[in-house]
Amino acid sequence: MDPLTDGVVTLVRWRQEDLDVLVRTVSGSLEHLGGWLGWATGGYGEADAKEFLRAQETGESRDYAIRGPGGVVVGGCGLMDRDPGREIGYWLAKEHTGRGYVTRAAALLVAESWREGATFVDIKHDERNERSGAVPRRLGFIHHGEELADPVAPECSGFTHVWRMTRPEWIG
Ligand SMILES: CC(C)(COP(=O)(O)OP(=O)(O)OC[C@H]1O[C@@H](n2cnc3c(N)ncnc32)[C@H](O)[C@@H]1OP(=O)(O)O)[C@@H](O)C(=O)NCCC(=O)NCCS
Numbered sequence: 497m498d499p500l501t502d503g504v505v506t507l508v509r510w511r512q513e514d515l516d517v518l519v520r521t522v523s524g525s526l527e528h529l530g531g532w533l534g535w536a537t538g539g540y541g542e543a544d545a546k547e548f549l550r551a552q553e554t555g556e557s558r559d560y561a562i563r564g565p566g567g568v569v570v571g572g573c574g575l576m577d578r579d580p581g582r583e584i585g586y587w588l589a590k591e592h593t594g595r596g597y598v599t600r601a602a603a604l605l606v607a608e609s610w611r612e613g614a615t616f617v618d619i620k621h622d623e624r625n626e627r628s629g630a631v632p633r634r635l636g637f638i639h640h641g642e643e644l645a646d647p648v649a650p651e652c653s654g655f656t657h658v659w660r661m662t663r664p665e666w667i668g
Contacts, residue, residue, distance in 0.1 A: 500560070500604040505597050507560035507573065507604055510552050514561060517569050518545045521589050528590040531651030532625055536587075562601045564592060573601045575608065581616035582609040586631070593627075599634050606635070610667050619659045622652040632659035 500507040510518065522529060522540040529536040535544070551557040559574040571588035584605050586598045602619065609617045619637060621628035640660035647654040 500608055502600055502604055504565065505570075505600045505604070506563045506567075507601055508563060510549055510559050510561050510572070512549055512553075514569070515542065515545050515549060518548070518561075518572075521569050521571070525589045525591075528593075529587055530649065532622065532628070532649050533587060534648035537649045560601070560605075562586075562588070562597055564595075564597055568592075570597050571601075573598070573605060575605050578618060580614060581618060582612075582614045583618045583620065586628075599631050602631055603635055606661060610663060615663045617661045620656050621659075622647070623655040623657055624651055624653055629657060629659075632661075635661070637661045 497509060519540065519542055522536060522545070526536060526540060530538075535548075548557070548559070552559060557574060558576070559572055561569050562571045562573055564570040569589075570592035571586065573584065573586040576583040576585065582605070584602050586601060588598055606617050617637075618640065619628075619632040620643070621632075623629075637659035638661070640658045643656040643658060645654050645656050
Protein backbone atom coordinates (compact mmCIF):
# COMPACT_ATOMS: atom_id res chain seq x y z
CA MET A 497 0.00 0.00 0.00
CA ASP A 498 1.27 3.47 -0.88
CA PRO A 499 2.52 5.67 1.97
CA LEU A 500 0.33 8.61 2.98
CA THR A 501 2.18 11.91 3.05
CA ASP A 502 1.64 15.64 3.29
CA GLY A 503 5.26 16.47 2.49
CA VAL A 504 6.29 16.78 6.16
CA VAL A 505 5.16 13.48 7.68
CA THR A 506 4.81 10.16 5.91
CA LEU A 507 2.72 7.28 7.22
CA VAL A 508 4.01 3.85 6.27
CA ARG A 509 2.47 0.57 7.45
CA TRP A 510 4.72 -1.08 10.06
CA ARG A 511 6.78 -3.92 8.56
CA GLN A 512 8.85 -6.76 10.00
CA GLU A 513 12.06 -4.87 9.30
CA ASP A 514 10.89 -2.08 11.63
CA LEU A 515 11.29 -4.36 14.67
CA ASP A 516 14.44 -2.67 16.02
CA VAL A 517 13.33 0.90 15.41
CA LEU A 518 9.94 0.15 16.97
CA VAL A 519 11.46 -1.29 20.15
CA ARG A 520 14.00 1.55 20.34
CA THR A 521 11.44 4.30 19.78
CA VAL A 522 8.89 3.00 22.28
CA SER A 523 11.34 1.91 24.97
CA GLY A 524 13.16 5.25 24.66
CA SER A 525 9.93 7.06 25.64
CA LEU A 526 8.41 4.62 28.12
CA GLU A 527 7.83 7.14 30.87
CA HIS A 528 6.08 9.51 28.46
CA LEU A 529 3.95 6.79 26.83
CA GLY A 530 3.32 4.38 29.70
CA GLY A 531 1.09 6.75 31.65
CA TRP A 532 -1.45 6.85 28.85
CA LEU A 533 -1.12 3.69 26.79
CA GLY A 534 -1.83 0.31 28.38
CA TRP A 535 0.46 -1.49 25.95
CA ALA A 536 3.43 0.65 27.05
CA THR A 537 2.77 0.58 30.79
CA GLY A 538 4.70 -2.51 31.83
CA GLY A 539 7.76 -1.96 29.63
CA TYR A 540 8.19 -2.70 25.94
CA GLY A 541 10.52 -5.23 24.40
CA GLU A 542 11.13 -7.38 21.37
CA ALA A 543 8.36 -9.86 22.20
CA ASP A 544 5.79 -7.02 22.41
CA ALA A 545 6.95 -5.57 19.11
CA LYS A 546 6.88 -8.97 17.39
CA GLU A 547 3.31 -9.56 18.51
CA PHE A 548 2.32 -6.09 17.29
CA LEU A 549 3.98 -6.64 13.90
CA ARG A 550 2.32 -10.05 13.55
CA ALA A 551 -1.08 -8.42 14.03
CA GLN A 552 -0.25 -6.08 11.15
CA GLU A 553 0.49 -9.01 8.85
CA THR A 554 -2.69 -10.90 9.73
CA GLY A 555 -4.79 -7.77 9.20
CA GLU A 556 -6.02 -7.68 12.83
CA SER A 557 -4.63 -4.14 13.16
CA ARG A 558 -3.81 -1.31 10.81
CA ASP A 559 -1.03 0.79 12.23
CA TYR A 560 1.45 3.14 10.62
CA ALA A 561 4.88 4.37 11.52
CA ILE A 562 4.94 8.18 11.45
CA ARG A 563 8.12 9.27 9.69
CA GLY A 564 9.17 12.89 10.04
CA PRO A 565 11.67 14.93 8.02
CA GLY A 566 14.60 12.79 6.90
CA GLY A 567 12.51 9.63 7.25
CA VAL A 568 13.07 9.41 11.01
CA VAL A 569 10.45 7.35 12.84
CA VAL A 570 8.85 9.82 15.27
CA GLY A 571 5.88 7.76 16.48
CA GLY A 572 2.92 5.71 15.37
CA CYS A 573 -0.76 5.94 14.59
CA GLY A 574 -3.57 3.53 13.83
CA LEU A 575 -6.86 3.39 12.00
CA MET A 576 -9.53 1.14 13.50
CA ASP A 577 -12.67 0.01 11.73
CA ARG A 578 -15.82 1.24 13.45
CA ASP A 579 -18.17 0.50 10.60
CA PRO A 580 -19.43 2.67 9.04
CA GLY A 581 -16.78 4.92 10.56
CA ARG A 582 -13.19 4.81 11.74
CA GLU A 583 -11.30 5.60 14.94
CA ILE A 584 -7.80 7.06 15.08
CA GLY A 585 -5.13 6.46 17.75
CA TYR A 586 -1.61 7.94 18.01
CA TRP A 587 1.58 8.39 20.01
CA LEU A 588 4.89 10.19 19.59
CA ALA A 589 8.36 9.66 21.00
CA LYS A 590 8.84 12.38 23.59
CA GLU A 591 11.61 14.19 21.69
CA HIS A 592 9.36 14.58 18.65
CA THR A 593 6.38 16.20 20.37
CA GLY A 594 5.44 19.84 19.91
CA ARG A 595 5.99 20.03 16.15
CA GLY A 596 2.53 19.15 14.83
CA TYR A 597 3.51 15.69 13.59
CA VAL A 598 0.55 13.87 15.14
CA THR A 599 -1.92 16.52 14.04
CA ARG A 600 -0.61 16.06 10.49
CA ALA A 601 -0.77 12.26 10.80
CA ALA A 602 -4.36 12.38 12.04
CA ALA A 603 -5.33 14.69 9.14
CA LEU A 604 -3.86 12.15 6.70
CA LEU A 605 -5.84 9.32 8.34
CA VAL A 606 -9.03 11.38 8.12
CA ALA A 607 -8.47 11.87 4.38
CA GLU A 608 -7.75 8.14 3.99
CA SER A 609 -10.99 7.34 5.85
CA TRP A 610 -13.00 9.49 3.44
CA ARG A 611 -11.31 7.78 0.49
CA GLU A 612 -12.44 4.44 1.94
CA GLY A 613 -16.03 5.65 2.22
CA ALA A 614 -16.20 6.05 6.01
CA THR A 615 -19.02 8.24 7.26
CA PHE A 616 -17.31 9.50 10.42
CA VAL A 617 -13.96 9.49 12.19
CA ASP A 618 -13.66 9.41 15.99
CA ILE A 619 -10.78 10.27 18.28
CA LYS A 620 -11.08 9.22 21.93
CA HIS A 621 -8.90 10.29 24.84
CA ASP A 622 -8.92 10.27 28.60
CA GLU A 623 -10.12 13.53 30.17
CA ARG A 624 -6.69 13.99 31.80
CA ASN A 625 -4.85 13.67 28.50
CA GLU A 626 -5.10 17.27 27.37
CA ARG A 627 -2.39 17.04 24.72
CA SER A 628 -4.24 14.20 23.08
CA GLY A 629 -7.51 16.16 23.21
CA ALA A 630 -5.85 19.15 21.55
CA VAL A 631 -5.34 17.11 18.36
CA PRO A 632 -9.02 16.63 17.35
CA ARG A 633 -9.79 20.15 18.56
CA ARG A 634 -7.06 21.56 16.29
CA LEU A 635 -8.44 19.62 13.33
CA GLY A 636 -12.02 20.82 13.79
CA PHE A 637 -13.53 17.64 15.26
CA ILE A 638 -16.73 18.23 17.24
CA HIS A 639 -17.11 17.03 20.84
CA HIS A 640 -19.46 14.07 20.43
CA GLY A 641 -19.84 12.62 23.91
CA GLU A 642 -18.29 10.93 26.90
CA GLU A 643 -17.73 7.31 27.84
CA LEU A 644 -16.74 5.59 31.04
CA ALA A 645 -14.07 2.98 30.60
CA ASP A 646 -11.73 1.07 32.86
CA PRO A 647 -8.57 3.20 33.10
CA VAL A 648 -6.15 1.65 30.60
CA ALA A 649 -3.00 3.18 32.09
CA PRO A 650 -1.86 4.85 35.34
CA GLU A 651 -2.45 8.50 34.33
CA CYS A 652 -5.98 7.79 33.05
CA SER A 653 -9.17 8.36 35.03
CA GLY A 654 -11.32 6.25 32.73
CA PHE A 655 -13.53 9.23 31.84
CA THR A 656 -13.18 9.39 28.06
CA HIS A 657 -14.00 12.18 25.64
CA VAL A 658 -15.20 11.25 22.16
CA TRP A 659 -14.53 13.69 19.30
CA ARG A 660 -16.05 13.14 15.89
CA MET A 661 -15.62 14.47 12.37
CA THR A 662 -18.49 13.66 10.02
CA ARG A 663 -17.94 12.98 6.34
CA PRO A 664 -18.30 16.33 4.55
CA GLU A 665 -21.19 16.42 2.04
CA TRP A 666 -18.97 17.83 -0.73
CA ILE A 667 -16.95 14.60 -0.77
CA GLY A 668 -20.06 12.67 -1.70
C1 LIG B 1 -0.81 12.83 22.40
C2 LIG B 1 0.48 13.26 21.74
C3 LIG B 1 0.76 12.40 20.52
C4 LIG B 1 0.37 14.74 21.33
O1 LIG B 1 1.63 15.20 20.91
P1 LIG B 1 1.81 16.73 20.44
O2 LIG B 1 3.24 16.94 20.19
O3 LIG B 1 1.13 17.62 21.41
O4 LIG B 1 0.97 16.78 19.08
P2 LIG B 1 1.43 17.33 17.67
O5 LIG B 1 2.52 16.50 17.11
O6 LIG B 1 0.22 17.44 16.86
O7 LIG B 1 2.06 18.75 18.00
C5 LIG B 1 1.23 19.78 18.46
C6 LIG B 1 2.13 20.87 19.00
O8 LIG B 1 3.01 21.29 17.95
C7 LIG B 1 2.77 22.67 17.67
N1 LIG B 1 2.89 22.79 16.22
C8 LIG B 1 3.98 23.25 15.57
N2 LIG B 1 3.79 23.20 14.25
C9 LIG B 1 2.55 22.71 14.05
C10 LIG B 1 1.79 22.44 12.88
N3 LIG B 1 2.28 22.66 11.66
N4 LIG B 1 0.55 21.90 13.02
C11 LIG B 1 0.03 21.67 14.24
N5 LIG B 1 0.72 21.91 15.40
C12 LIG B 1 1.98 22.44 15.29
C13 LIG B 1 1.39 22.94 18.21
O9 LIG B 1 1.23 24.31 18.53
C14 LIG B 1 1.39 22.09 19.44
O10 LIG B 1 2.17 22.66 20.46
P3 LIG B 1 1.51 23.16 21.83
O11 LIG B 1 0.83 21.96 22.44
O12 LIG B 1 2.66 23.64 22.59
O13 LIG B 1 0.52 24.18 21.41
C15 LIG B 1 1.70 13.11 22.70
O14 LIG B 1 1.50 13.94 23.82
C16 LIG B 1 1.91 11.67 23.16
O15 LIG B 1 2.57 10.88 22.48
N6 LIG B 1 1.37 11.33 24.36
C17 LIG B 1 1.54 9.99 24.91
C18 LIG B 1 0.72 8.97 24.15
C19 LIG B 1 -0.76 9.35 24.14
O16 LIG B 1 -1.25 9.94 25.08
N7 LIG B 1 -1.45 8.99 23.04
C20 LIG B 1 -2.86 9.31 22.90
C21 LIG B 1 -3.72 8.39 23.67
S1 LIG B 1 -5.44 8.86 23.53
